[in-house]
Amino acid sequence: MQGESRMLAIGKKGSIARQILFPLLLLIVGSNIVVVSIIMRQLDAQLLLAAQHKLNQISQLQDIKFTSNINELVNDVLIVSRTAPIKAIANNDGSKDIGVSGELSIEAWKSQLARICTEILNFKERYDQIRLILADGSEWLRVDRRGDENSIHIVPANDLQNKYSMSYFQETIKLQLGEVYLSEIELNREFGVVSKPEKPVIRASTPLYADDGKLFGILIFNENLQNGFDELHALAGDDTNVLLSNSAGEYILHPEENKRFQFEYGQSSSIFGDYPAAKYLLADMGNSFETGIADKGNEQQVYSLRTIVYGSGAPGNRLIVATSYDLSSALQVKSHLLKQIYFLLILITVIAVLLSIIVARRIAKPIVRMRDALTDQGLNTQSTELPLSSSGEVGDLARVFEQFITELSRRQKILHVEVQERKSAQAELEENNKKLVSLNREMEQFAYIASHDLQEPLRTVASFVDLLVEHNAEQQDEQVKVFHGFILDSVQRMRDLVTALLDYSRLGADSKREKIDCQQLLNEVCEDLGARIEDAQAEIHYSDLPRIDGKRTELRMLFQNMISNGMKFSRQDVRPCIHISAKRGSGEWVFCVQDNGIGISPEHFDKIFNIFQRLHNRDDFDGAGIGLAHCKKIVQMHSGKIWLESSLGEGSAFYFSLRDIDNG
Numbered sequence: 001m002q003g004e005s006r007m008l009a010i011g012k013k014g015s016i017a018r019q020i021l022f023p024l025l026l027l028i029v030g031s032n033i034v035v036v037s038i039i040m041r042q043l044d045a046q047l048l049l050a051a052q053h054k055l056n057q058i059s060q061l062q063d064i065k066f067t068s069n070i071n072e073l074v075n076d077v078l079i080v081s082r083t084a085p086i087k088a089i090a091n092n093d094g095s096k097d098i099g100v101s102g103e104l105s106i107e108a109w110k111s112q113l114a115r116i117c118t119e120i121l122n123f124k125e126r127y128d129q130i131r132l133i134l135a136d137g138s139e140w141l142r143v144d145r146r147g148d149e150n151s152i153h154i155v156p157a158n159d160l161q162n163k164y165s166m167s168y169f170q171e172t173i174k175l176q177l178g179e180v181y182l183s184e185i186e187l188n189r190e191f192g193v194v195s196k197p198e199k200p201v202i203r204a205s206t207p208l209y210a211d212d213g214k215l216f217g218i219l220i221f222n223e224n225l226q227n228g229f230d231e232l233h234a235l236a237g238d239d240t241n242v243l244l245s246n247s248a249g250e251y252i253l254h255p256e257e258n259k260r261f262q263f264e265y266g267q268s269s270s271i272f273g274d275y276p277a278a279k280y281l282l283a284d285m286g287n288s289f290e291t292g293i294a295d296k297g298n299e300q301q302v303y304s305l306r307t308i309v310y311g312s313g314a315p316g317n318r319l320i321v322a323t324s325y326d327l328s329s330a331l332q333v334k335s336h337l338l339k340q341i342y343f344l345l346i347l348i349t350v351i352a353v354l355l356s357i358i359v360a361r362r363i364a365k366p367i368v369r370m371r372d373a374l375t376d377q378g379l380n381t382q383s384t385e386l387p388l389s390s391s392g393e394v395g396d397l398a399r400v401f402e403q404f405i406t407e408l409s410r411r412q413k414i415l416h417v418e419v420q421e422r423k424s425a426q427a428e429l430e431e432n433n434k435k436l437v438s439l440n441r442e443m444e445q446f447a448y449i450a451s452h453d454l455q456e457p458l459r460t461v462a463s464f465v466d467l468l469v470e471h472n473a474e475q476q477d478e479q480v481k482v483f484h485g486f487i488l489d490s491v492q493r494m495r496d497l498v499t500a501l502l503d504y505s506r507l508g509a510d511s512k513r514e515k516i517d518c519q520q521l522l523n524e525v526c527e528d529l530g531a532r533i534e535d536a537q538a539e540i541h542y543s544d545l546p547r548i549d550g551k552r553t554e555l556r557m558l559f560q561n562m563i564s565n566g567m568k569f570s571r572q573d574v575r576p577c578i579h580i581s582a583k584r585g586s587g588e589w590v591f592c593v594q595d596n597g598i599g600i601s602p603e604h605f606d607k608i609f610n611i612f613q614r615l616h617n618r619d620d621f622d623g624a625g626i627g628l629a630h631c632k633k634i635v636q637m638h639s640g641k642i643w644l645e646s647s648l649g650e651g652s653a654f655y656f657s658l659r660d661i662d663n664g
Helices: 002-010 017-081 084-090 104-122 169-171 226-236 277-283 332-377 392-471 479-508 519-526 530-536 552-568 627-637
Strands: 125-133 139-146 151-154 199-209 214-225 241-245 251-253 290-296 299-309 316-328 513-517 539-542 546-549 578-582 588-596 643-648 652-659
Touching: 017 104, 017 125, 017 214, 017 226, 017 290, 017 299, 017 316, 017 332, 084 104, 084 199, 084 214, 104 125, 104 139, 151 169, 169 199, 169 214, 199 226, 214 226, 214 588, 226 241, 277 290, 277 299, 277 316, 479 519, 513 519, 513 552, 519 530, 519 539, 519 552, 530 552, 546 552, 552 578, 552 588, 552 652, 627 652
Parallel strands: 539 578
Antiparallel strands: 125 139, 125 214, 139 151, 199 214, 241 251, 241 316, 290 299, 299 316, 513 546, 578 588, 588 652, 643 652
């Protein structure tokens, strides 16, 4: 029997074990294939991202290194320009060897300056020349490197040149004291001819002024950038290409000699042809970078472009550094990692298959036993015929099945009762809704008829009182006139109350929702209240109010009542000031109308929104006491709420929410 059950668990076609095992194996194999493909795509993306990140870091380090060198160059020029020899020489005529400043002759100061320049060149090998040029453009002192060994040399007076026509001289003499001019990067020239071997240089110069403000000359440092270019290569490493272009996109650093500094020979070799994105980076005046993949012949390269902004950040003081290396090199780690992934996935698959077989056997075995028991008892097995006393999974399954049948029967009975009760409640609710609609219509009709019919007796009372007074005019004393005034005033108040009641009953009866610009609506309300606003010298402030879905006439009455109340209940000798604002809530707009009036005591907060409720004597403030009741009904008509915050003598803030039509 056990052998048969074991055979049924795994070997029988269509068995539960097979239905569990085969899809599970298919899932494992399929998921492994999907995982490998996803890993490959993710691996390519991550390796590419890592390569781009590495290039970004390299270009960022190159940016920092280059700008640091340029900043150091600028600082050195400024430091030397402030030394004692420069000050002493600038305050004397440097073209003559006469005069004494601080017990030293001009020649002595010149000698000291030459020693300072020599020490600087000794200490900083990247500096190629230091010159002092007078205001007429003639070189007065020049210390530079000569020969293959770059020995430091003070140039004799006969070899000095006039640099008045040079662009860097003309640009520098335009500067103020303490400003530094940085030239574009170019090849060094002597007597107008590119010197050999080629030296990429950048010049930093600052004007020199005497104490009386007169221009004496300029101090200029030439930095040989070849060492800096070598440092950029060193930062990038041997496997990374480094390219550098100037602000015009012309190459000043390139592995191929025939592509760098071609603009010095009247030709062009631009980075824009290799990396079109460089044009957009140069157009951005800030620091920016971009990475990507470019096709280079039969190969693809990962590249990073970064702008280097140095000095004052002028358009000419901008470079593009491009770092790149072959995409195949970046993905070399992929093949080694793939071998490890394949081995791991195969191992996982084998383990998963073994575990699947074990789990399938354990799941199928109790189910097969239960099937045999149900087969012996028949397909119409009742709960009393289940092997409830059996132990293990079969007993548990039988007991659960028996409980399930019992619970299902009980719930069906409960559900049937609930369905009947809900049908009855639904019918009752529909009937009540019909009655409520009918009652509302009757109430609206009653309010209209009552308010309309009440007008006629009021008019009759007023007319007859007027006739009575006119008929007995000669017999009337002052007291009768006062009583006459009281009667007419009461009749008028009664008319106002009846009219207000009629308006209250008609609110929202025939109006439809539409899209309303609250800013424009407030403009119209303020225009209607223009005379009252002017009389009260009130200030009404509102801005950036939203567009909402609502009933135009009712919302107009809402804002008009709010503004009118703010002006009516103002403090004596205090100019009314009303602020109207709105902010977005959850599916609604919450408006706030804040005034600086007399305020309301907290115990009256709920009372003021009831119809015909007044907090003040009619002699102090006129009105029927229905304005805020109108406001409450209009807000409720828009599925909103209305409330307030106030303190006596400190003004009031009325809040009301208007729910969107889609959420109402």
